[in-house]
Amino acid sequence: MGDTENTASCPDPPDDDSGRLTAAWQVLLEGATAPRPPAPPECPFCELPQDRYATSYPGHWVLLEPGILVPAHTVPPRRRWIITSTGTAVNLWDAEPLPGATCRIPHRIACPRLEPEDHWPWVTALRRHNLERTHRLFELPEEGLPDTG
Numbered sequence: 001m002g003d004t005e006n007t008a009s010c011p012d013p014p015d016d017d018s019g020r021l022t023a024a025w026q027v028l029l030e031g032a033t034a035p036r037p038p039a040p041p042e043c044p045f046c047e048l049p050q051d052r053y054a055t056s057y058p059g060h061w062v063l064l065e066p067g068i069l070v071p072a073h074t075v076p077p078r079r080r081w082i083i084t085s086t087g088t089a090v091n092l093w094d095a096e097p098l099p100g101a102t103c104r105i106p107h108r109i110a111c112p113r114l115e116p117e118d119h120w121p122w123v124t125a126l127r128r129h130n131l132e133r134t135h136r137l138f139e140l141p142e143e144g145l146p147d148t149g
Helices: 019-030 121-138
Strands: 051-054 061-064 081-083 089-091
């Protein structure tokens, strides 16, 4: 899998006062933007009830799909959440999951009212490119074809 002994699973916190801004950016990146208690733990888009957990970012919460544990290797990086023994939700970032590991997924990737995220933009671009290639190869003009009869 690679040498991960000297690598961090997420960026190092800054040494200056920009830590607050960095934390806010991380919250947005990880999708930890749930309504705070005492508001009900419902999705603001589809209004389905969710499991709300505090995150490691003070004052921020995340909505996770209720009661669903997913094999971690099937979930895209930065969308894998685990619940610690203290009840805090932690994002695994790009860490390679251990064999057999399970995780929770954020509701926003399964919300029926939100546009699906593009987890692998380069694959999407390649898919579009290949689609254009197939159109050029297989879509012949209808008119002006020679009579083969």
